[in-house]
Amino acid sequence: MPVLTGKELRIVGFLCNWCSYGGADTAGVGRFNQPTDLRIIRVPCSGRIDPLFIAKTLINGADGVLVSGCHPRDCHYAEGNFYARRRLEVLKRFLPILGIDPGRFDYTWVSASEGQRWQKVVTAFTEQIHTLGPAPRFDAVAPELLAKVAGAISQGGNRVAA
Amino acid sequence: MAAVKYISREKLPEWLKALAAERRLLVPVEEGGAVVFRAYDPAKAPVFGSDATAPPKGSVFPASKELFSYTYGKEGEDAKPTLTLDPKTTAEPTVVFGSKPCGARGFLIFDRVYMGKKFPDPYYIAAREATVFVTMACDTVENTCFCHWVGSGPADPAGSDLLLTPVAGGWLVEAVSAKGEPLLASPALTDGAAKAAEAEEVKAKTRAALGEAPDISTSKEALLARFDDMDFWRDQSDKCISCGACTYLCPTCYCFSITDEGSGMSGKRLRSWDACMHFQFTLEASGHNPRPTKAHRLKNRVGHKFSYYPTLHDGLIACCGCGRCVKSCPVSVDIREIVQNAVAKAKA
């Protein structure tokens, strides 16, 4: 059982090894209580995080994705988070047009020393996902909703309801 | 053959509802500008006028078919995993209603491959046997139609179980196979003998509209003669963009790929459509590819349909002339033109 049904939601984190993974460690060392939903995937650098990983995670049914890297200018690899910032921002703005609530994805910067900030981020993000609730799925769109949208499309002509 | 029946436009929904009650009923419907076969929904009128964008190929041979699911089981430490397979060979009884003759005829090409003695395919056989084709003869022809080139025609019953021919107010309904006969029992159908003559007229008129087919009887030899002529194939394939639209929309293209999709201790084996126009189709594990360019691949597609398959299968051309490959090609590659070019070159 991946998440505790009824209690947890499926939240996936992508964290850079040098800053944010360390920040999450620091939060642990400081015994800063956090919700248990988040599952962290460690990557070397936020620049390694192809936005498509996030899209894939959300389309495949995760309820939330949180990305965290080093603060801008502090990247262990000098530039990774600068690229990441552009790509992640583009993705964040892209999600709603796909029908994915942009609140299901956030990215931020947490340094290895910022255990408290990490606690705050995880807590706030987990709350946000719980407020949104379990993510609707593309392969389980309610028939009524589908019929409504399909009706609008055929009204409006071939492609898009205009 | 059994009695000839008639179904009026008004009565058609009644018949469809009755058919849908007993089995899966697939009908052509409009979806975002395309016409595709979908499970019958009384709220949505089927589209019978023009040929569907995608043929009913998926009814028997789905784009992706789960052949079986598998689960590994383990009991504690170091135990040898057990493997449980759950094959998905059963098929749902289905009626495909309203395809054009070319769409149904495509399965004749499949049958020789998957129902032959050598490698009978249980998945295909089950689906094929569970599916009944209620076909509508054409009363119009499009610029891309060429069924008459390949030994067929706008009212070709081959591959169908019932044939409907448009007549005033409705359709003449003929059973063209034993499998189709039970469907005639519906009270929505009335005797059609009086409409038979009109139907014959429609058939003849439509066939006449197609005109005379060019002689491509030498295509087998003509294409083989071009096998090593890569300049010829370069010229034919220059504009091809190597997508799979022609293949996936073709009622006769039967090639597939097999992939396993596993997660953790379980997974499934998928058989999905493959397209010989894709680079990956013949890509070998080593990285070598015997058909590295689109010229090689288009040569195969045309050669297979008009030469290699007929050679193996009593001259039967592996093309039903529906014209989807021409109509749906983003760059209008025209298979008719290629075959004719090869035939012409062989004559020259």
Place this chain on the structure above:
Amino acid sequence: MSRLEELKTRIKEALPGLECVIGWQKGYDALHNTPLFMRSAEDVDKLEWGALNVHNPAVYLPTMAGKKVGVVVKGCDSRSVVELLQENLINRDNIVIFAAGCDGVVDLTKVKAKLAAAGTGAGVVTAVSADGKTVSVTAGGKTVAMPMAEVAADKCLRCQYPNAVLADTFVGTPAPQPTPVPSANADLDALDAMSVPDRMAFWRYHMDRCIRCYACRNACPMCVCRDHCIAQSREPHWLSQDDSVTEKLMFQVVHAMHLAGRCTECGECQRACPMDIPVLALKKHLNRTIHDLFDYQAGVDAAAIPPLLQFKTEEVNIKERSW
């Protein structure tokens, strides 16, 4: 001399030094033109110029790397050439660009709809004539006159570059830039107006009929991975062969994200789709985002660096969330 005749003359002059010149010719019926690869003077005589030249010939250029080829371009096509140059996927020395002012091309889907409304069909077209303002299509014995503004491709209705942004040979007088028409963005406007859950239903509805033929990808001049697209590889294994909406949509996300900052909105992806899936809207949305964030438009400057392949230490338009 008409644009077409002058183009033919200039191409014939250049042809001896070139492997071929890519343009358009008449296709299998009056409604369809088709790409033409000119290798001889006789081939050049088949060249067409006009509203039916819907294809973007830039798509062929990367596959002809190493050969010196000519290409005839509309304004929009030239932007793809610029983008390919920018990404080092073609060599400027090996490309000779022929261009003329473009008065717009038709969207065959719109033409089909017009014909259907007139009680006939695109499959029975026997003649087409166009004078720049009106396209007259004869089908099934009826002639339907269609104002160009109603059947032109959306990209033409908002075209900023009717004349090639880059050309070696530009013939005739430049075409005027059309006044943008609001309906040119109807697809994106409609999506914008939808709720987020409705959009999910929208894509679920449309992607369901995708046949995974990858015509959208292969018609895209910027899809340079081609034979090595991650959609069909196991290493890496981004997509399964499952016939599911999620896999199909994921591919559209891959395509769109890979095009972010590179897409010139030539519209080939959507035009090529045999199932009429409105996939261009995704790219349009991303282009708008790229423009908002980085004030960037692809395919205009061959020396520019695409915005996702560079960065600024201070991003003026990215407002990060504070926690």
Place this chain on the structure above:
Amino acid sequence: MRIGVFVCHCGSNIEGTVDTAAVAKATLEFPEVVYATDTMYACSEPGQDGIIQAIKEKNLTGVVVASCTPRMHEPTFRKAVERAGLNRFMFEMANIREHVSWIGKNREANTNKSLDLVRIAVEKLRRDAPLIPSKFSVNKRVMIIGGGVAGIQAALDCADGGLQVVLVERESTIGGKMAKLDKTFPTVDCSSCILGPKMVDVAQHPNITLHAYSEVDSIGGYVGNFQVKVKKKATYVDWELCTGCGACIEKCPSKKNPDAFNEKIGPCTSINIPFPQAIPKKAYIDATTCRQFVKGKCGVCAKVCPTGAIRYDMTDEIVTEDVGAIVAATGYDLFDIKKIPEYGSGTYPDVITGLQYERLLSASGPTGGHIKRPSDGKEPKNIVFIQCVGSRDKSLDRPYCSGFCCMYTAKQTILTKDHIPDSQSYVFYMDIRSPGKMYDEFTRRAMEEYGARYIRGRVAMVYPKGDKLMVRGADTLAGTQVEIEADLVVLAAGAEAAKGAPQLAEKLRISYDKYGFFMESHPKLKPVETNTAGVYLAGSCQGPKDIPQSVGQGSAAAAKVLALFSKDMLESDPQISRVDIKRCVGCGKCIMTCPFKAIKEVEFRGQKKAEVIETVCQGCGICTSTCPQGAIQLSHFTDNQILAEVNALCQS
């Protein structure tokens, strides 16, 4: 693959809130896991032996340890699996301590989450491939940035160890803050007397190249092979010719410039040598005050210089130094006391910093070692010292303790009494921080033998009354308000990160905390290492430190460099990117985005392809997420590995 899973109790650290036995048992249901157990301390010797034994007995080909953070013990366990004969990269960790057991007490949720983390570790491990490091040569030169006492110590130790050392100092002389001090605590020995000889050693050491009045411009390369561009700022004096005779200083007509060395409480000339023991003892011109530059005419120094060393047309020069390791020893700066207006600094000349007071005490200072207050040159009798000015103060965003102020203030009260026997020192303090050998005894002496009056409380304000300053504060022990009439107020200004520290950190690709102090690799176990291989820290750049701590760190950093350079070849981390040339279309997007220039274009059978330079690649993976066709993959963090982790979390 045959995978073994080891779930660590970490005593009760994990076991307290995670059912480790249940986790271990459940992992047996995961693919290819053939062995699973819980273990008390996986990292202990018996713990590691248990792993090794299991690998051998169960023929394991891959190992997952679920325990603490991989940032702690990944190297430990990798070595262990290597000892058992496996490739050390056939190993993954699940962090069930910092990321699970320590952040929540719900045993059910923690156990479940731990199992999920092991699940993704197993899925990743199943896609791991053995990696073999390649070797590359080391340039055995070291650069020390900063010539304070920490940097000097590091430089000398490295040089004595036989290394070529390049020492870069921002000012025109080395010596740093220590050179400005009069005496040092708790021994009260003369600062320049103990530092001076070390500075001379630097100057005379054959293995040390000193770039004074220079700054690091940019840093390229990687451990073993850095290329550092050093900007030698224009001194307008040819140091090859300057003998340090001081003739120019004597004649310079611009004499009233604030003297930076004297913390601006004394004047200096525009051409100057900061202090007599300066190393190098060379003059430089401050172009912002020099008349030749400001007014365009003067030229006095050029006329008087006996060696003709003056060069008004000198410009900044960039020199490139190739080194194999870098030690950052850039020290600290003082909190700007003007930020607390109620103490009156900037308004009242007799409110000064502790470091300014050092200059007043110093025989080489502006007053020749006589304590004279800045306003009128009078000898002060009542001197008030205020502690924690810009330290331990959240409202000023300086919540940390600067560490050494308590001690130097005690020293200054003692020295005050020595200089002016009839003086009285008052010290307003919050707490006395005197942990160190002989430190507490020293503060006691200040109070008991030297009569310094310590008042526990904060000062509310300082205001003038005649030529005196009234210091009003609280005595929290007595519970009363106190007001003291002072002749001089000395503020123990807190230490803060050196100016430009964050910018240098960015060049070094190391982290820094929110105050600008550099981040060490581990707060306890790796105090002088950073997360960037080949870059080390010494002294107060990491956080405020006193002299013995700084010297100790200088030596420690030197030891790290010497250990690094004890090998002729270094092993590169094999977790780098690799190109699948079959898939590469040669578009060069990876080359464009690589921050390390680690990817080059090559020709392969007439086609352009990308190729990774193994020793240059740092393994960030930007290329992998840039390449649209996934042709370049970061080993150990491949697309398929991350996708497998995603799928495991989404589908199971």
